[in-house]
Amino acid sequence: xxxxxxxSVGVILRPSTPELKDNFFQLKDTxxxxxxxxxxxxxxxxxxxxxxxxFKLLCKQCDALVTLGxxxxxxxxxxxxxxxxxxxxxxxxxxxxxxxxxxxxxxxxFVKNLAIGNYRIDERSVLEATFIKxxxxxxxxxxNDIVFTRPSxxxxxxxxxxxxxxxxxxxxxxxxxxxxxxxxxxYNLSAGGPVLFPLTKVFTLTPICPHSLTQRPVVLPGxxxxxxKTSASKALIIVDGQxxxxxxxxxxxHIKLSDxxxxxxxxxxFNYFQVLKEKLGWGE
Numbered sequence: 001x002x003x004x005x006x007x008s009v010g011v012i013l014r015p016s017t018p019e020l021k022d023n024f025f026q027l028k029d030t031x032x033x034x035x036x037x038x039x040x041x042x043x044x045x046x047x048x049x050x051x052x053x054x055f056k057l058l059c060k061q062c063d064a065l066v067t068l069g070x071x072x073x074x075x076x077x078x079x080x081x082x083x084x085x086x087x088x089x090x091x092x093x094x095x096x097x098x099x100x101x102x103x104x105x106x107x108x109x110f111v112k113n114l115a116i117g118n119y120r121i122d123e124r125s126v127l128e129a130t131f132i133k134x135x136x137x138x139x140x141x142x143x144n145d146i147v148f149t150r151p152s153x154x155x156x157x158x159x160x161x162x163x164x165x166x167x168x169x170x171x172x173x174x175x176x177x178x179x180x181x182x183x184x185x186x187y188n189l190s191a192g193g194p195v196l197f198p199l200t201k202v203f204t205l206t207p208i209c210p211h212s213l214t215q216r217p218v219v220l221p222g223x224x225x226x227x228x229k230t231s232a233s234k235a236l237i238i239v240d241g242q243x244x245x246x247x248x249x250x251x252x253x254h255i256k257l258s259d260x261x262x263x264x265x266x267x268x269x270f271n272y273f274q275v276l277k278e279k280l281g282w283g284e
Contacts (some may be wrong), residue, residue: 018048024048027066027091065087066091082260123262145188
């Protein structure tokens with residue numbers, strides 16, 4: 001089915017990078033030349049002395065969001081906009097990313113195709129986590145991963161894990177990474193976890209420096225849910241490497257794949273395996 005042509009976009013810049021001002025105006029001129037309205041998020045606008053729009057209003061008013069920076073900027077934007085069901089694409093200012101895959105040099109051709117609906121939208125799985133802290137629920141979403149880890153380097157942590165309410169494993173070591181397919185090439189990969197095709201509906205449990213060599217990464221179907229808790233007095237939950245939550249003995253966290261998806265815009269000819277080869281240096 002043909003996608004609709006993009007008529008308006010909201011732009012989010014990498015934080016604390018005012019030198020992106022010239023890139024923003026170049027990006028704005030490119031979109032405007034194809035009849036696409038450009039708005040900028042208020043915080044990003046303030047960074048480069050441009051009047052901006054409230055982020056929630058931006059999500060409601062625009063057809064798509066554009067991040068200018070790198071993968072971290074795109075990940076943060078996915079999480080902030082997740083409840084608005086708006087597609088996103090990333091323009092990289094620096095090196096090619098796994099997620100931000102359009103360069104400024106490629107932007108004109110890309111925008112020309114956006115204007116006529118010649119693009120594709122990939123739906124990527126997102127983790128939904130619910131913390132139970134002092135009988136109160138806190139819900140968060142993660143595009144890459146949720147890390148359950150120790151608060152200091154001096155002690156191991158014991159992470160008790162249940163799958164669909166059945167006792168599964170107790171991990172002894174530095175912690176556990178729960179990763180989406182998109183996040184499989186991030187911390188999960190560094191910890192020895194598998195690389196997953198980003199459109200699959202699964203997630204991984206990967207131990208971090210386990211005390212026993214029998215503790216290995218596990219890939220679970222997307223319809224499963226897990227619960228994690230610890231006997232330690234304190235632990236940390238880190239969401240996408242960006243948000244941190246303190247976890248106390250007696251607390252628990254329930255993690256599953258969200259019923260909704262993050263939507264990433266790509267060129268029709270975008271090839272994930274080509275990006276993987278380039279980023280990881282495979283075949284050299």
